[in-house]
Structures are given as structure tokens and as C-alpha cells.
Amino acid sequence: MINVAGLHEFASRCTAVGVDVPEALKRGLELIQVANEHAEMPGPDDVLALSDDELRDRVEAISMRWHVTEGLGGNGLKVGQHNVTDELTQAIAREVVPELDSMVESLQPRFDELAAPLIAAARDYGFTFDTTSDDVIELADEGAAAAWRALRRAWTAIAPLVTFRTSMSKLFDLGPTMDDVRAHYFPRSPGMTTPNYSVLFAAGDNWSIDTGYYVEGKTRGHLDWLALARDGIQMNTPTVVESKLNSRRQVRLPAPEAPSQPLGVRRAVRAGQAYPSISSD
Template sequence: MNWHSIRAFAERCDAFGIAVPEPIVRGLHLADVAEKHAATPSGRLLDLSDHELCDRVTEISIRIHDRDGVGAYRGMAPGVRVVSDALRKEVIIDTVPMLEAIILELQPRFDDAIAPLVDAAQRFGISYSTTSDAVIDQDDDTITAFRAAKKSWLAVQPIASFRILMSTAFGLEPTGGLSKDFSVLFAAGDNWGQGGKFYLEGKTQSHLDWFALAVGGVRLNGIGDVHTKIQERRARPIASTVEPATELLFPEDPSFGPLPSYPR
């Protein structure tokens, strides 16, 4: 949850032709204003009035002053840091309720991109470990499905990465940041995990085994969908190692105060 990931989210919105939420637009602008305000003024002095010259002295003195030689406390850095952190928290809290609409807009694109892979997994039994050598002697339909699935895998990655970024950029990780397995974001049913069953370390852009997921069905899940899936699994008596259900959608960051909960 930092400005870098928020900027990345805004860039992804632009790339997909989706309007960047207004809190982010305004927040990024104000963050830049704060950074620029901390810069030490410069320029020709002879042309300044007496009052302007005195102001310049004051502005420079404030900005080059430090405490015990610690760079983090130099000039206006402490004020900029406090304002930037508070601004970022406001941006996150105001943007989270808008994410559902963005996910809804992406769902048809996701469905179209993943459809050939789902067909290959469900009808032809093609998996992540299936090789071209394994299908070369199969019928034409199987070979066609295998080739289409490879293209589908690549086509779905940008959408999946964008959906994952929504979770990481706004503090909505389904496992509270304890796992990189984001399969719950894309599972149509109960075919998701947190222990790495659908996770391929470093193998794909989104680190997911789409074939394994596709067998049980895939869907681009909204925040409320993910909340429901996690709460339902937590409520199962057999899940002795699962954390008890809570009222909040995701773990709170004490410095933020309560984050939005879903469904509303």
C-alpha cells in the first residue's frame, strides 16, 4: 500500500481504457504538489524586491535546516512525509468502494480471454504439464484446443495481474499478505486455496496454474465475492487450522483505522 502501487494502478486503468477513480487522480496531484513544495527555491536574486528577497531567505532556511544531520528530518521532509502518508490513506479508503465497478467492467474481457483455456482443460483434459509431444498424435480438435489454450494463457495475464494489483495496492490481500496464492480472486466455486495448490512460483506473470483452476471453473471475482468465499470456508467445522470468522473483510492496519467492509 504505497504511492508506487497506486500509480501503477492508475496506469493499468489507463491501459484498459478505464477511468481512473477521482480520489486517485486528486491524490496523485496533491502528492506531487507536496513534493515540489519541499524543493529549495533558486533563481536570480538581483531582480527581487526587498520583501521577495526576505521570503527567499526564509524559504531556503526552512528547507536546508536539519536535525542532528539526519536526512529524514531535513527541511520540510517530516511535514511532506506526514501529509503524504495521511493523503495515501484517504485515497485508499475513498477508492476501495469504487473497485467493484472496475472489476465488473473487466469481467467480460476476462471471460473472453480465458474461455479457450477453460475449454481445453474441461473438455480435453489439458493441464499445465501437458506438452506438445503429448498431443501431437491426438485428434485435430485436441491439438487446436492445446494451441488456443497457450494463447489464452497469455491473454488473461494482464487482466489477472490488474485484479491482483487491486488487492495489493489497497490492502485487500485475501490472505492478509501471508500468501501469494491469489486463486480465490479467480475461482468460480470452491476451487481455490491458500497453501499453494494453484500457485506456480515464478512460472507465470500472475503465478497461477490456470489449467488447475479452470477444471473447477473460473470467474473474475469482486471484493464481495472474495469476502463471501473466505467467510464460508472459515465457517466450516473441519477447517481447524483456519482463522475464526471476523466481521472485517480483511485484516485492519491499525494506522488506517477501520477499512471498508463488504458486502454493504
């Protein structure tokens, strides 16, 4: 199920990177707020000031809102609130998922411009994740020093775009997911607990469903951007990512026929809907 807090966060990230928040997302969040408020019943400022009829009305309203519905669990309008919220989040996904490709495409030129220093640092000077400032100083090359400084600025610049693109896949259940990992390594995955998101930013075949292009940290890992940059990086649309994932499935698995619908849409169908959850991890 899509997380409502995640939808709010995604809307904020849209604004942060300069893309329009989809209308379906804005309206859906407004309706969720209406449902939340309707399920609550604030008390009067002074119960003793109520008239007899007002008190009777309040007894009935509280009873309606908090009665236990047999077979459904929960209390009164809370049951409806939860069900309506689920319906709204699925409706938001149905409307927004088809817009995600164009949202990513609108950001690609900016991403390419901001990420260019990463590619230059990796290709022209051979910088890697293990390169240090001392290594750069020892080169005694002003071009290398300038590339090093540009590299650090570039990462700061593209980080919001990377977070936006990664959160898109997480929120709308788009590839790569743990289902993709398990499908690739059927019947068991190699101890992974989160997907490797290198495929979201690989210009070519320079991505991994396993631990390639990934650096393990003390608390959590992150993508190895310089390893990715050697063969090119770009911000891929969900459709491109699904195509890349399908290419690996076809090569390594006797996988079932690849559905034509985006992964998040397919999962919504399987859930019973009529149509279809920085470091850089």
C-alpha cells in the same frame, strides 16, 4: 502504508484494461505531486544576480524548509510532505476501495470471454500444466491442436486482466494477504512468503490458501491456470474473495467473528484512520 508508486502503477493498469481511473485516485496523485513540489526549493539560475532583499528572502525560505523539527525528525517541509502524503494515500484508499467491486464487475464479461479457451482445453481435452506441444501432436486430433493454439492466445489475452486484479489486492491490502495465510495456519504458516492468489479467479471452491493450484518455478511460482480451469475460472470482486476467505476461516479455525468491512478498510481502521500493498503471482 500504501505505496505512492503503486498508486501510479494502478492508475496506469486501469487505463490499460479499459476502466476509468477513479477520480479520487487521479486527484490524490495530483495533490501528492503538489506536496512534493512544495517541499523542494529549486535554486536561482544566478545567485549573484539576486538583490539584497531577494537573498534575505532566500535565506529565510531555505531555513524554513530545512530546519530540524524537534521530536519529529526530518528537515523542515519534508516532515509535512511525508505526513501529508500518508494522509492522501489513506484518503485515496477510503474513496477507491468501495469502487473496486464495480470495476471488477465491468471487466468480468471480457474476462469470461477471453478465458473460455482455457476452460475448454482443461475440460474437453484434459490439458494440464505438464502438457507439451508434442503431447498434442501425438493425439492426432485437429480439435485438440486448435484448442492448444487457442489456449496460448487466451493466456496472452487475459494476462493484463490478471495482473490488474492481482495488483488491486496487493496495493489496497485486500485478501488474500499474508495475514490470511497466518490466520489459516495459526500459529505458523508453512514457509510461505507470498499469498496464493487462486481465490481471486476461482469460480467455486477450487482455490487454495496453501500451495494448491500453484506451480513452483525456478525463480518464482505462478498459478496453475489449467488446474483452476477444470472447475471454472472467473474474476472475483474483493467482496466475493472476502466471502470465500471467510468460509475457509469458519471451517478450519475457531476464528474471531468476521468483520463486515473489506479487509483493506479494516486494516486502515486499525492503523488509526477514521475509515478504513505476469506471471500470475
